[in-house]
Amino acid sequence: MLSSIRFKFGSTVKQPPLEVQTPPSVTIFVGPNNSGKSQALRELVSVFRSGQTEGFCVVDDVSFDAIARDVAVNELKKIIVEPEPGAQKINGYVYINHYKEEMMHVPIVDFLNALQYPNSAEGRHRRNFSSYYLKNLVLALDGPSRIQLINPQERGDLKKPASVFARLFVDDEKRSALRKLVYDSTGLHFVLDASVGSHLHARFGSEAPPNERSLEEGTLDYMRDARGIESVSDGVKAFTGILLQLHVGQPRVITVDEPEAFLHPSLAFTLGKELAKGAVDEGKHVFASTHSAQFLMGAISSGAEVNIIRLTYQDGVGTARLLPSAELKVLMRDPLLRSVGVLEGLFFDCVVVGEANADRAFYQEINERLLAQNDGRAAPRTLFLNADNKQTIPRIIAPLRKLGIPTAGIVDIDVFKDGGAEWTKHLGAIGLPEGEYDAYASRRSTVFKALEAANKDFKTQGGITLLKGGDLEMAKNLLADLGRYGLFVVPRGEVEHWLMDLDVARSKNGWLRSIFEKMGSDPNSDGYVKPGIGDVWDFMGEISGWLKNRNRRGIPA
Template sequence: MIKKISLKFGSAPGEQAVSFDCTPVTVFVGPNNSGKSKALSEILHFCSEGTKVENNIILSDLIFDEPSEQAAKQNLEHVKLMPRRGESLQLGNTIVGKKSVRYHMPEHDLLAWLLAPNTNSHAFCFYYLSYNTIILNGQNRINLIEDQPAGDLQQPAHSSFQVLFRDDNKRSEVRRIVHEAFGLYLTIDPTNLGQLRLRLSKRAPSTAMEERGIHDEAVSYHSASLPIHSGSDGIKAFTGMITEIIAGDPKILLIDEPEAFLHPSLAYKLGKEIAQATLGSDKRIFVSTHSPNFVMGCIQSGTPVNIVRLTYRNEVSTARILPNHEILRLMRNPLLRSTGVLEGLFYEYVIVTESDTDRAFYQEINERLLNFKPEWGIPNCLFINAQNKQTVKTILKPLRSLGIPAAGVVDIDILKEGGTVWTSFLESGFLPSLSYRPYSDIRAAVKQSLDLSGSCMKRHGGLTLLNESAREAGNNLFDELARYGLFVVRHGELESWLQELQVSHHGPTWLIEVFNKIGEDPDKPNYLKPGDDDVWRFIFQIKEWFFRKDRKGIPF
């Protein structure tokens, strides 16, 4: 149906605009206000009107597949309407549309437009694709479970409930999915004559007639079931979307934040079932989501999926197609999965720390900057932790491979890590490989100078232990790492921050005491507000790297 999509911008300013072949499922991810929902609305407009809009923000163009003559004729049959009683129809004409919208058109013209949709994009979209495109957003996904007219069984089905009532296979498929999700059996109840309504039963109907009939046994069966209106918003939204996808059978389906009202496990299942519903068909599904669980479900369905990450900051938009194998790597690695690293898809920036104690401290510092010194704080930033400094790189590299600005924060004893550990740390920051040897030599020399000082580099001052020449060499090394988003605590370790508080412990005990001393109520005199140096400036330096237009370390 849709063959190719072109956007208006690329992975960075000056880079070629993104254009990609359309897979059955395309998922737009990214931070808030990055344009995900706007992308859906612009695709919807194109599928309705078939014309380019110059003031579009996201979408540049859509290219459609050109079907065979047989496929075009089948598509035409999909939108044909039967004449109403007393409605005249000229020879060679047919009626197309949906529900109350009806157009009398020459069948020859309609077929020509279907055969050449790109040449006749306006007519193709206006008279065909617009009736096969649906957007689900906000409240309308819940309204999908409202009672629907039963219709005339001697006429083609015109609604998802009518299709569900008549098609045993589709009804069985929807029932399977809903039962796996909620442990209840979805049934379609015709006993309110002239209306079809959905119910949830503790048991499946014993026969088709027990479900589809209006005799005593059918009435008794349905009266013992729960009206779906009595279910939670999650049940209603999930069931409505599944019903519309399978029974409504749209060619183009756009869903904005499908995870709304859903538990994470249900978001995962919805993603998987939605994606699998496109297999073997020419359907195209476009989704805007904030749910890593939904994304995981789509990818693990086995269906070809495009993941498109959008960002917008300082009037600059970016778009990047994320490789599925990289996302699968994030999901399959136990360490990465346990840290919730896939959440990074939905933030502008990510900071990776050595431990949970580091993460909690730096996150609190950033929150105070955002509240009291916002020009220094990092907005829309996710803080996640590795297990130690050796595993910081394990999280950084795949995030950056996806184009996500991720900064690493480590203590000064990273200098102890030589060989492949040091090299892999540089690799995670995407430093040029030719620089590995000279930086390794400098690392070894600075470490040796620190060892000769006879003091612990972490606890007794870090680079301040060195003479002027060695200290300059250490600072130059760390300055270069910082250009690539690798930040080292130069005066030691986490516990060397805010020394004026005189906290003597280490690790989690240090964190508890620090949090006690910095206060929790901004109106109290003991509440610590941001200063101009110490850890406050450290976070600001990370922000400067995030906001640099010539930022190093993120591959295009």
């Protein structure tokens, strides 16, 4: 039904607009707040219902699959209905009704042409495709609507079931399969109660039900004891309702804005997995925007093909990048990357990686204080992560950069002790051209020798301030060149030697607690440390400058 989506921009300003093929599957939009994820969903729903893209900000165009004439004829036959008494009858026109939507009086020729030529503006084919056909097969779910999906529904004529509940009620196989999905995730058995008036009601039992299609005493007793929808959480209602529409509902296209809303992380993971797998199994197109790493991991783990598109919007410039599933699986499966929450980086503008938890906490606090002062040296919408040590920083930086996420690393100056393969890992992770590896290896070695010649512990006793003359200039040049690629070496030696005017023991044990106590926690108190000139504040400004720079080096196009 849907062939492809073209966006208004690509992975960078210099790259062509992104175009993504969309066979029946899940397409997930990720990115920072205000990056266009929800807007993309709204625009897709709009074009599905109207065929028009005027005024769009994110989506440039959508292409649809042409439908063969014989299939189009069958599609028309499914929805032809008898006109109401007294309704006008015109030769060559028929009345159609999609699943109790508004009845339409349409020309047969126009309907068939629209399905055969859905991308053609000639004869209004594109508009007709949407208004006659596609718009009735689209379900757009927001927060309130998804928890109403399992409200009571008319039982109707079960010989010709119309409502979703009615179709599920007469399909033992699908009902059992859906019940198992819900039970495995919530511990509750989803059942349909036909014992109340003319409607079917959803209920949830703690035990498996007897034959719910009967009205025997055992079934009635079960329904009396089972919970009604008012007695279960919004998460259970939303989870059940979305899966119900996926596996039983008539919509061929489903959009869900923040599917993780109301859901426990484990339910979000399961929903992502079931939507990805179910979309392919049911031949449906599912579009979702999310801030949930759990939902995303569930979709990736399904084994189904998933389109994951990262959107960004900053200073009036948008980007759209299709993220390779193989790279995302690296983030999800690597124990180190998973343990430090690397996948969360997809939902921020930028990421900063420190050597250890103390580094992460300190630099994040420095950035927060800059943000609080509206200081231009701050890095807004930035996630701070920590590696296990400096040697593991490249394992975090490299995969995030491959996904187009600006990721800076902060290392203490003893990184210069690590030559050979360890040094090369840093250079490779930050995107330095391989042809320069030897030159940078030589520069590292020269600076390291100069630092050692100072006959002091250069990490704890001053860093590059121990150097003079040409040696100092050489070290500054190396730090500056590494900074151009987003690797920032602490010039004072190590994180513990920032803010030296504060009277704090500089040993690693207890340093973080002590420095935070000295910095203060109440912005209104006299002793509270606010951003100043130089020191770590300017260092963070250099990092922020690289993150904000659209022409930054080290990010693959």
